[in-house]
Amino acid sequence: MHHEHEASNSGFSRRTIVKAAAWSAPVVAVAVATPAAAASTVQGIDLFADGLQMGSELIFFSTDLATRYIASEPMGFTLLNKGADTAPAGSVTVQARYDNRIYTPTEVELSVGGSTEAVGFDIVSVDGNASTISFVIPREMPTETSVFGANAMLVFTRFAADIAYPNDTYDGYVAPQWTIISADDSDMTNNVYGPWTPASEPAEPWGLTLTAETSTLSAGSCSVEVASTVTIESTGPNPTPTAANGRMYVDAGLISNVSISSATLNGADITSDVDFARNEFGSYDYALGQTLAGGDTVVLSFDYDVISGGTTDGSATNQVFVTGTDASNDRNKRQTVSYYDLPGAVCTP
Structure with missing residues (x-):
């Protein structure tokens, strides 16, 4: 069965996707009924x-x-x-x-x-x-x-x-x-x-899509692309079964801290309602604190603290994604592009 990808602590494989694309997703094994075998052969070809x-x-x-x-x-x-x-x-x-x-x-x-x-x-x-x-x-x-x-x-x-x-x-x-x-x-x-x-x-389908606008930050001899603004849309038609939440991965060799500068829901300010914090793995978790109805749009803007003279080998995962439930196999969950991958940092000698 085709499923929407969910990020783990190690993040997704690096792909930059901002809209739905044709794909072949991971499959789930199922039993297949087969005809009973014939008891004996027949003359000629069968x-x-x-x-x-x-x-x-x-x-x-x-x-x-x-x-x-x-x-x-x-x-x-x-x-x-x-x-x-x-x-x-x-x-x-x-x-x-x-x-x-x-x-x-x-x-x-x-x-x-x-x-x-x-x-x-x-x-x-x-x-x-x-x-x-x-x-x-x-x-x-x-x-x-x-x-x-x-x-x-x-x-x-x-x-x-x-x-x-x-x-x-x-x-x-x-x-x-x-x-x-x-x-x-x-x-x-x-x-x-x-x-x-x-x-x-x-069925009671629901889904979340995520797109991002990016900017480039400089840290010493390195530059890194980050998500400056993220837009989350509820594809509906039903609301998300739980409060929308997500995670962000950044290059810790170049960025010391990330914070949300603003958040809106359908144009109304909800900055104070969004919980955003660094987790034990060094990535950042955010929670909107509410379910999203079909057609709802959330816009998050981020600020980054750059490490002066920071170093990196460019292999760190840079990504942001959103989800709306802890049940990754929820069959009501529409397959959407709900993540954004950013390229690795580029450093000059």
């Missing part, structure tokens, strides 16, 4: 689509934001030949259907007995929100009846998924489906894997 014994899920919302969908990500399937004869190399074609509003195909990879190879693919059809890629299996397919057998082929279809706010609402989801095509197949009834209709449940 290609068979089975599960990968692995999987992941994606979460998105209906356009009215009242329903949450949990869909199986189109990772691929296991290709078996349960017939008595070997399928020749190049005689098998696979087509994979997907929802083109969410997914962009990036790679097809085959794995047999631990040996892998990438194969080329083409987009062969586009029908509204449904697109289909096609590729040829370049290897021969010996007889195999078990997904754990030596000749079982794992067919990985890899897609980049865009389900980050504001691209996280869809109706009429096109469930993924794989189809095996072979002119010599003796049984075509087991050549389709999918489609997997997403589960659905009531």
Whole structure:
């Protein structure tokens, strides 16, 4: 399942992102139902689509934001030949259907007995929100009846998924489906894997986005970019489940202290309500002391005390982020860009 990244004491990997972008986020393993194995082989070639014994899920919302969908990500399937004869190399074609509003195909990879190879693919059809890629299996397919057998082929279809706010609402989801095509197949009834209709449940979505304006400070022979102003927007439509809070990381070799110079909520001053303090790890925690309703906007401005003659190797994490709950796996939490990474300090000899 795609999740919004949460910072730890070590911070995020360095990326400068100020708006939602297409990404493939970390996934959560889920059980995948697979067809029962055939008891015996048949004459000729009998290609068979089975599960990968692995999987992941994606979460998105209906356009009215009242329903949450949990869909199986189109990772691929296991290709078996349960017939008595070997399928020749190049005689098998696979087509994979997907929802083109969410997914962009990036790679097809085959794995047999631990040996892998990438194969080329083409987009062969586009029908509204449904697109289909096609590729040829370049290897021969010996007889195999078990997904754990030596000749079982794992067919990985890899897609980049865009389900980050504001691209996280869809109706009429096109469930993924794989189809095996072979002119010599003796049984075509087991050549389709999918489609997997997403589960659905009531939802109360909320989210927080963060953008920043920056300035550059000088300390001796070094310069460091800092967040001078941070804007936090509640994407809603529901309020944050707990008071909004966040953390800031700075280069302690160049900056001795950070403070909030001003804070506003929808233009009204709330500076005295914001708790901002350095924590035991040397970073700074802030809490707004209240939940944020959908559409609320908070603007925080910061002051920095620079260390005269400070030194640094430029590897320190410089980042600010916001969150609205301690439950990082809250399924109502919309995937937003809720952090801002700043580049490392630059020093001259």
